[in-house]
Amino acid sequence: xxxxxxxxxxxxxxxxxxxxxxxxxxxxxxxxxxxxxxxxxxxxxxxxxxxxxxxxxxxxxxxxxxxxxxxxxxxxxxxxxxxxxxxxxxxxxxxxxxxxxxxxxxxxxxxxxxxxxxxxxxxxxxxxxxxxxxxxxxxxxxxxxxxxxxxxxxxxxxxxxxxxxxxxxxxxxxxxxxxxxxxxxxxxxxxxxxxxxxxxxxxxxxxxxxxxxxxxxxxxxxxxxxxxxxxxxxxxxxxxxxxxxxxxxxxxxxxxxxxxxxxxxxxxxxxxxxxxxxxxxxxxxxxxxxxxxxxxxxxxxxxxxxxxxxxxxxxxxxxxxxxxxxxxxxxxxxxxxx
Amino acid sequence: xxxxxxxxxxxxxxxxxxxxxxxxxxxxxxxxxxxxxxxxxxxxxxxxxxxxxxxxxxxxxxxxxxxxxxxxxxxxxxxxxxxxxxxxxxxxxxxxxxxxxxxxxxxxxxxxxxxxxxxxxxxxxxxxxxxxxxxxxxxxxxxxxxxxxxxxx
Numbered sequence: 001x002x003x004x005x006x007x008x009x010x011x012x013x014x015x016x017x018x019x020x021x022x023x024x025x026x027x028x029x030x031x032x033x034x035x036x037x038x039x040x041x042x043x044x045x046x047x048x049x050x051x052x053x054x055x056x057x058x059x060x061x062x063x064x065x066x067x068x069x070x071x072x073x074x075x076x077x078x079x080x081x082x083x084x085x086x087x088x089x090x091x092x093x094x095x096x097x098x099x100x101x102x103x104x105x106x107x108x109x110x111x112x113x114x115x116x117x118x119x120x121x122x123x124x125x126x127x128x129x130x131x132x133x134x135x136x137x138x139x140x141x142x143x144x145x146x147x148x149x150x151x152x153x154x155x156x157x158x159x160x161x162x163x164x165x166x167x168x169x170x171x172x173x174x175x176x177x178x179x180x181x182x183x184x185x186x187x188x189x190x191x192x193x194x195x196x197x198x199x200x201x202x203x204x205x206x207x208x209x210x211x212x213x214x215x216x217x218x219x220x221x222x223x224x225x226x227x228x229x230x231x232x233x234x235x236x237x238x239x240x241x242x243x244x245x246x247x248x249x250x251x252x253x254x255x256x257x258x259x260x261x262x263x264x265x266x267x268x269x270x271x272x273x274x275x276x277x278x279x280x281x282x283x284x285x286x287x288x289x290x291x292x293x294x295x296x297x298x299x300x301x302x303x304x305x306x307x308x309x310x311x312x313x314x315x316x317x318x319x320x321x322x323x324x325x326x327x328x329x330x331x332x333x334x335x336x337x338x
Numbered sequence: 339x340x341x342x343x344x345x346x347x348x349x350x351x352x353x354x355x356x357x358x359x360x361x362x363x364x365x366x367x368x369x370x371x372x373x374x375x376x377x378x379x380x381x382x383x384x385x386x387x388x389x390x391x392x393x394x395x396x397x398x399x400x401x402x403x404x405x406x407x408x409x410x411x412x413x414x415x416x417x418x419x420x421x422x423x424x425x426x427x428x429x430x431x432x433x434x435x436x437x438x439x440x441x442x443x444x445x446x447x448x449x450x451x452x453x454x455x456x457x458x459x460x461x462x463x464x465x466x467x468x469x470x471x472x473x474x475x476x477x478x479x480x481x482x483x484x485x486x487x488x489x490x491x
Contacts, residue, residue, distance in 0.1 A: 023388035024418040024491045030386075034361045034396040034413040038406040038476075042354035047406075051359035051396065054383075058418070058490060061387035093388045183385050195387045 023093035023140055026060040026189045060094035060188030062170045063197035064138075068205050069145075075212040079154040079219030079249060082112075083126045084207055086146050088168055090138035092197065094189035097137045097171040102148050105163035105206070112150035112162050112209065114223075114282070120145035128224050129236065135171060152209060154219050154249045160211040165204050170196075218257060219249040225285060225332070240337045241270060247282040248320070248329040257320035262311035263335060269314050270334035271296060274304035276318065280328035291332065294318075304331075356402035357409060357476065366391035366487065390490050392419065399481035409472040411484055414440065415465055419488035423462035428470045428484030435460075436467035443469050 024030075033053040039046050069085040076082055090096055104111040118130035126147045136144055148166055169176045174184045178196045188194040222244060229240040236242075248259055263269060277291035284290070294304025303321075308314045316333050364380035371377050380393050396413060400406050411428075415421045424446070426433045434443035437451055437460045449460035470484045 032416045036411045038357050038409040040355035042404040049357045051361040054363045056383040059387050
């Protein structure tokens with residue numbers, strides 16, 4: 001058994017040396033043996049001498065790289081939702097869990113709101129249906145894409161700026177407060193020591209949002225409040241119910257306002273799930289106690305309606321009509337994953 | 339019976355030249371000096387992680403009673419490490435390298451690698467073996483050392 005294990009480790013070592021980017025896995029023994037040949041004139045023979053082999057064990061290096069796939073300076077419109085895509089790569093040589101945090105920097109003009117981090121689901125780009133995460137576990141050389149999603153408040157003016165800092169920090173005890181070269185005794189994989197490399201104690205990417213346009217008359221922000229399966233809990237599988245929320249922020253008087261939302265493919269609208277509140281309740285589940293239920297019918301006096309034949313997969317519409325002044329609305333409906 | 343025992347007792351002295359080798363590994367740590375320069379210190383190989391430099395020292399000694407000639411020391415570059423260019427040293431020796439698993443050896447400037455039909459100079463991290471050919475015999479009781487450095491992949 002031991003021999004097989006050692007052979008496997010040696011094989012891994014050979015692979016690592018051919019692919020120069022791969023870090024040698026934690027726990028790998030590195031052995032060295034020298035040999036010498038020499039001629040002994042007095043007994044007229046060539047002799048061979050072999051040294052004892054020296055060996056040491058590779059310890060865990062904690063390292064991470066964070067790449068901002070978008071930009072570190074983004075021009076934004078007040079009231080918009082901004083998505084920044086990051087690739088996070090475990091550049092160490094052991095399995096590692098990293099904490100993900102985003103903080104608003106102090107001293108800038110405004111703070112972004114509704115900050116969330118999502119794990120890419122493999123579908124190209126950010127859809128809003130991805131899973132929210134606050135930590136990520138990566139094997140050596142494994143990488144994942146995450147989305148940092150923030151809202152720019154409706155009331156910001158041109159010239160306002162906000163800076164956020166995205167931090168990826170090893171969750172190993174002592175790593176967050178450590179500095180480069182620190183040794184975390186016994187904290188490596190398999191009881192090895194962990195050594196903090198350049199980016200282990202938190203890799204920070206700062207992004208500046210510059211407001212270059214004020215909010216439109218109406219700002220609409222759609223989010224997924226929850227995805228719940230009746231028996232399996234908060235998972236996205238066929239049968240799970242997705243609760244969508246649309247925050248409507250009217251910034252000035254506007255006439256003939258319609259809010260229209262076409263359902264994406266592979267979803268079936270949940271009959272009778274329309275709710276509307278006359279305030280900003282984004283992030284709070286709407287019920288008949290904090291909001292008003294609307295029927296699916298277009299024939300009645302309420303604003304909400306659902307038309308299964310509109311769009312490619314049905315359409316939710318709220319006919320808001322004339323708005324005399326600024327105000328917020330929160331709309332909610334549900335759909336089932338087919 | 340008595341004669342046989344006597345012969346056996348004499349056997350060790352029949353070895354005229356006997357070269358033994360020891361190899362030691364060190365973690366190479368850059369230590370800033372008071373004058374602002376950085377010196378490399380060779381320390382015990384603890385807490386070695388990928389990217390670290392490791393130094394190897396091979397000590398040879400002739401424990402026999404006669405000189406040993408034509409000493410050639412061979413050392414494969416350890417698995418999971420890459421040889422650091424120009425790091426092999428050894429007083430009174432010709433140092434050559436192999437890029438084909440020890441089948442042939444040449445000086446660093448003469449080593450080539452063929453890739454997709456084209457031949458180019460070999461990179462240090464492609465070396466598979468290091469060889470020291472000592473130019474002079476090593477007298478009985480004499481010893482010496484050769485060294486090289488690698489980086490852990």
